[in-house]
Amino acid sequence: MPQTPRRIPKSTISHRRVLDAAARLFHERGYAGTTLRAIAAEVQLEAGSIYYHFKSKDELIEAVLDEAMARVIGAGRAAVEAVPAGATARMRIEAAIHAHVATIIEIGDYTLATRRVIGQVPEEVRQRLMRQRDSYGRFWQDLLEQAQQTGELRADADMHLARMFILGGLNWTAEWFKPDRRPLAEVAAAFTGFVVDGLLAAAPAPATSRHRRAGSAR
Amino acid sequence: MPQTPRRIPKSTISHRRVLDAAARLFHERGYAGTTLRAIAAEVQLEAGSIYYHFKSKDELIEAVLDEAMARVIGAGRAAVEAVPAGATARMRIEAAIHAHVATIIEIGDYTLATRRVIGQVPEEVRQRLMRQRDSYGRFWQDLLEQAQQTGELRADADMHLARMFILGGLNWTAEWFKPDRRPLAEVAAAFTGFVVDGLLAAAPAPATSRHRRAGSAR
DNA sequence: GTCTATATTCAGATAGAC
DNA sequence: GTCTATCTGAATATAGAC
Numbered sequence: 451m452p453q454t455p456r457r458i459p460k461s462t463i464s465h466r467r468v469l470d471a472a473a474r475l476f477h478e479r480g481y482a483g484t485t486l487r488a489i490a491a492e493v494q495l496e497a498g499s500i501y502y503h504f505k506s507k508d509e510l511i512e513a514v515l516d517e518a519m520a521r522v523i524g525a526g527r528a529a530v531e532a533v534p535a536g537a538t539a540r541m542r543i544e545a546a547i548h549a550h551v552a553t554i555i556e557i558g559d560y561t562l563a564t565r566r567v568i569g570q571v572p573e574e575v576r577q578r579l580m581r582q583r584d585s586y587g588r589f590w591q592d593l594l595e596q597a598q599q600t601g602e603l604r605a606d607a608d609m610h611l612a613r614m615f616i617l618g619g620l621n622w623t624a625e626w627f628k629p630d631r632r633p634l635a636e637v638a639a640a641f642t643g644f645v646v647d648g649l650l651a652a653a654p655a656p657a658t659s660r661h662r663r664a665g666s667a668r
Numbered sequence: 669m670p671q672t673p674r675r676i677p678k679s680t681i682s683h684r685r686v687l688d689a690a691a692r693l694f695h696e697r698g699y700a701g702t703t704l705r706a707i708a709a710e711v712q713l714e715a716g717s718i719y720y721h722f723k724s725k726d727e728l729i730e731a732v733l734d735e736a737m738a739r740v741i742g743a744g745r746a747a748v749e750a751v752p753a754g755a756t757a758r759m760r761i762e763a764a765i766h767a768h769v770a771t772i773i774e775i776g777d778y779t780l781a782t783r784r785v786i787g788q789v790p791e792e793v794r795q796r797l798m799r800q801r802d803s804y805g806r807f808w809q810d811l812l813e814q815a816q817q818t819g820e821l822r823a824d825a826d827m828h829l830a831r832m833f834i835l836g837g838l839n840w841t842a843e844w845f846k847p848d849r850r851p852l853a854e855v856a857a858a859f860t861g862f863v864v865d866g867l868l869a870a871a872p873a874p875a876t877s878r879h880r881r882a883g884s885a886r
Numbered sequence: 887g888t889c890t891a892t893a894t895t896c897a898g899a900t901a902g903a904c
Numbered sequence: 905g906t907c908t909a910t911c912t913g914a915a916t917a918t919a920g921a922c
Contacts, residue, residue: 481700507916611855
């Protein structure tokens with residue numbers, strides 16, 4: 451059918467443009483280092499005009515943080531739920547790794563802004579954010595421990611330490627990974643190889659062990 | 669012999685105290701968010717007195733960043749050099765992991781301040797810091813690739829990705845590891861287990877593979 | 887919706903007393 | 905070495921015109 455010209459209010463467009471600019475500047479210059487004048491200049495507005503869209507600088511940073519956290523969590527859960535029921539732990543873990551990295555790269559300024567300004571936001575906002583982060587942490591913990599209980603992952607591995615190590619490695623990609631240099635799927639597969647082959651209970655066929663593939667799944 | 673009362677100039681003490689306070693506040697509040705008045709208050713001085721010890725706010729942040737980088741690099745190289753010549757790759761890697769984590773935890777405020785304010789420091793300072801960081805990156809790269817050339821680590825693993833993943837996992841400890849909760853050596857051994865068992869060329873004895881130890885070395 | 891103009895607060899830095 | 909007092913610039917936020 452022919453596209454009905456759906457009205458997108460001018461305010462919605464500016465709202466999003468302001469938010470994107472804010473995320474980028476909060477990332478680059480930190481919270482106090484980012485002035486409303488600079489954000490306004492990025493989107494060809496004057497400083498006073500920001501206040502039509504956001505009540506205060508605090509409300510702006512809160513919007514950036516909320517979006518970053520919600521996107522990462524949503525993508526992770528969706529990706530794992532989309533894996534067929536009978537799949538291996540390796541496939542579920544690779545799906546979670548891929549989704550995590552893909553999302554933090556896609557919304558890079560939002561995620562990096564979060565790490566840079568957390569600790570400068572109002573206590574109430576920080577508390578809410580940390581609760582969400584903890585819930586995402588439990589999601590990963592369950593993923594790993596379930597794979598451990600089914601015997602797919604080593605029973606003697608400390609899965610809390612493993613989770614912290616893995617999420618650290620994944621989060622670090624936001625600092626260096628450039629999607630135009632190499633396909634993300636390649637990185638996700640390699641990471642999965644590092645992780646799973648380091649945790650896998652079953653020993654690989656000893657004969658040609660040197661030629662085991664790193665990320666065989668995709 | 670009885671301790672000769674060695675004179676430590678008052679200025680040296682204040683200098684160090686100011687630097688420590690600056691590192692903590694730069695970490696907590698970022699560069700622009702940290703006022704010289706706040707740093708001064710931390711060490712029971714007035715704002716103007718800071719200028720006796722440092723010429724400017726820029727000089728202060730530069731001192732913090734330089735110290736953070738130098739300590740981490742120095743500790744890493746020293747630890748690996750201290751490993752006996754005939755040692756396994758696993759031992760060298762565990763030494764590097766232990767040194768890296770131990771140092772970033774010990775000088776936590778300095779390392780975390782670095783990540784928070786990089787990008788807000790003068791271009792020339794940032795360039796110099798990134799050159800040091802790259803040199804440390806090559807140190808790790810050599811460590812991994814040499815182990816690969818001797819056949820101790822898998823030949824088919826992408827060691828650049830492996831290095832980025834590992835350093836990410838290690839750096840993340842600065843955000844969560846509390847030394848009073850558990851011994852650092854335990855964490856370093858577990859991390860080494862994750863990393864090496866994920867990269868090891870030789871397949872473990874298939875019989876009782878489930879009961880392989882995670883970090884058997886220490 | 888966006889502008890200009892401005893009130894108010896607070897930052898980094900300097901000068902000179904102690 | 906540290907203090908007090910102060911200069912100067914710039915920030916958030918508001919008010920009202922367009």
